[in-house]
Amino acid sequence: MMKFCWTTLRVSDFDKSLRFYRDLIGLPVAECSSHGGASIAMLGPEDGPKIELLYEADAPLQGQGDGISLGFEVGDLSYATKKMADHGYPLRRGPISPHPHIRFSFFSDPDGYEVQLVENLN
Known part of the structure; x- marks a missing residue:
């Protein structure tokens, strides 16, 4: 059996998305880092599945979120x-x-x- 780990959401504004999921939805930040034009945050309970927010400065978003x-x-x-x-x-x-x-x-x-x-x- 496989265990579900996370869902990655590519975002256009890292700070705005982090505030949304952390402050409004209430997900705890498990991990947060930035390097080489990318920012990543893993949000969710310590022992549960996470939402990964991924911002990449050199990879503009196109049509994400449908479905x-x-x-x-x-x-x-x-x-x-x-x-x-x-x-x-x-x-x-x-x-x-x-x-x-x-x-x-x-x-x-x-x-x-x-x-x-x-x-x-x-």
């Missing part, structure tokens, strides 16, 4: 939605409640990657 959606569980979807909007990330769609025990909403990160915030209503 990618990252899901994060939140304790209070209404609060999280307001926090996202207050920081300039408006609701894209939702909230959606496919059954009585869950609801979720969609946002875009600084590079247009879809971010899904999920509240379990158990």
Whole structure:
């Protein structure tokens, strides 16, 4: 069996993306480095899968994010939605409640990657 380790997101503004995932989403920074025109941050719990933010000065982004959606569980979807909007990330769609025990909403990160915030209503 394989163990999932990380997902790499190529980003256009390293600091803005780092603030989004660290400060708004709440992922801890496990590792951060810069070298040779590249900046890399690994975010996520120590013993769990990570999101790798990758900025490369000499490799401009083109059409990334199509079909990618990252899901994060939140304790209070209404609060999280307001926090996202207050920081300039408006609701894209939702909230959606496919059954009585869950609801979720969609946002875009600084590079247009879809971010899904999920509240379990158990």
